[in-house]
Amino acid sequence: MNSLPERGDIVRIRLGPLPAWVVCHPQLVHRMLVDTHTFDKGGPQYDRLRTLMGDGLVTSRQDTHRRQRRLLQPRFHATRVAAYTELMAAETAALCDAWRPGQRIDVSAAMMTLTTRVTSRVLLSDTLDEAAAAELRNCLSTVVRGLFVRTVVPLDAPFRIPLPANRRYRRALARLHALVDAAVAQRRADAPRDDLLGTLLAAERGADGPPITGREVHDHLITLLLTGVETTALCLASLFSLLARHPQAERRVHAEVDAVLGGRAPTTADLPSLVHTGNAVTETLRHSPPGWLFTRVTTEETELGGCRLPRGATVLYSPYLLHHDPASFPDPERFLPDRWLPGAAAAVPQGAMLPFAAGNRKCIGDAFAVAEATVALATVAGRVRLRHLPGPPVRPRPAVTLGPRSLVMTCEPRTDRPQDLSDPKGR
Numbered sequence: 001m002n003s004l005p006e007r008g009d010i011v012r013i014r015l016g017p018l019p020a021w022v023v024c025h026p027q028l029v030h031r032m033l034v035d036t037h038t039f040d041k042g043g044p045q046y047d048r049l050r051t052l053m054g055d056g057l058v059t060s061r062q063d064t065h066r067r068q069r070r071l072l073q074p075r076f077h078a079t080r081v082a083a084y085t086e087l088m089a090a091e092t093a094a095l096c097d098a099w100r101p102g103q104r105i106d107v108s109a110a111m112m113t114l115t116t117r118v119t120s121r122v123l124l125s126d127t128l129d130e131a132a133a134a135e136l137r138n139c140l141s142t143v144v145r146g147l148f149v150r151t152v153v154p155l156d157a158p159f160r161i162p163l164p165a166n167r168r169y170r171r172a173l174a175r176l177h178a179l180v181d182a183a184v185a186q187r188r189a190d191a192p193r194d195d196l197l198g199t200l201l202a203a204e205r206g207a208d209g210p211p212i213t214g215r216e217v218h219d220h221l222i223t224l225l226l227t228g229v230e231t232t233a234l235c236l237a238s239l240f241s242l243l244a245r246h247p248q249a250e251r252r253v254h255a256e257v258d259a260v261l262g263g264r265a266p267t268t269a270d271l272p273s274l275v276h277t278g279n280a281v282t283e284t285l286r287h288s289p290p291g292w293l294f295t296r297v298t299t300e301e302t303e304l305g306g307c308r309l310p311r312g313a314t315v316l317y318s319p320y321l322l323h324h325d326p327a328s329f330p331d332p333e334r335f336l337p338d339r340w341l342p343g344a345a346a347a348v349p350q351g352a353m354l355p356f357a358a359g360n361r362k363c364i365g366d367a368f369a370v371a372e373a374t375v376a377l378a379t380v381a382g383r384v385r386l387r388h389l390p391g392p393p394v395r396p397r398p399a400v401t402l403g404p405r406s407l408v409m410t411c412e413p414r415t416d417r418p419q420d421l422s423d424p425k426g427r
Helices: 026-034 044-053 062-076 078-097 107-124 130-152 164-189 196-204 214-244 247-261 268-273 275-287 319-323 366-381
Strands: 010-015 018-023 039-041 104-106 294-298 302-304 307-309 314-317 384-388 408-413
Touching: 018 026, 026 302, 026 314, 039 062, 044 130, 044 214, 062 078, 062 196, 062 214, 078 107, 078 268, 078 366, 104 107, 107 130, 107 196, 107 214, 107 366, 130 164, 130 214, 164 196, 164 214, 196 214, 214 247, 214 275, 214 366, 214 384, 214 408, 247 268, 247 275, 247 366, 268 275, 268 366, 275 366, 314 319
Parallel strands: 018 314
Antiparallel strands: 010 018, 039 294, 104 408, 294 314, 302 307, 384 408
């Protein structure tokens, strides 16, 4: 990927027998993303994702996207995100309470546990018990691992062979759909609740307009689970890995968390003061973006950057590629949270930083994800340090998402942290 810009702003490649075009220049990528009528969601990636997510918010075509966005957007309004921060902090604190000094922590699995708990509670309240939530987490991990090869290989035949990996994928996919269907069925029998599933079931009844179908309820939940769980978990795993390898940045986060929070749980009001903590999250999204490769499809013949693209052309862009362009980010391989201090951040070119896309198809949960990662980092950093095991760093393996999937670290207590004065035992 990093070699492509040397070949031009738009580079023609092949995906198996099919041609595709990779857009390498940030301004051209931005132009493509805001022109959603010409560059619609499509291509091999979204064709495969539709078999999993159905016609949800991520995979829907432009003609149905606006209606879906209007339905879900109120749940991701800033006031709603603010209300979720207490939940995020409580779930992170509960996770940390189970860690012991010197214990080896599977950080990748722990972050999946955290984001599954937070996302499922936001979507479904307490409809899923602990066993169902754990099964949901395992199913999501298996499905996401199997999706990448299915998006880049344009043939179905290899995936119909009853190999162990194919059987695991099919079992996990079937079980994932069954868990969501069971949660929906249970809630239809219960009293209404003020969560996202409650919003969807009200829309199914036609409470505020034309009713949506039961299939749409299912597809929206699958979409939000898949996009809201693993991406944030991988961001957090990458974040803790990077901080452990950059002690100066880690010390700044610890000092800031101690000064701002003083041992208590973070709240929404604290987030603007957690500058270095937020910058560490932003720099992780630049350095190791969980969503690293996306596709669009042209709805008509068009021109982009002097290149004629036929109707139905598959066009790719990579946030990873853009975020590692030295023209936009000097010394791009280095983890430098200070890039995002106000004066430095203003110099970033338009379209160079795209962890959540742009235009009207920008990720609906971007503010939610950033808040969740910031609250989780502040909560963990106020309690413990996570240290790498001896040995060389493990390179992340690309799948539909990018990040460490088997990161094991050692937990060390932060003996220098301030104690919460509201707790007489100093816990």
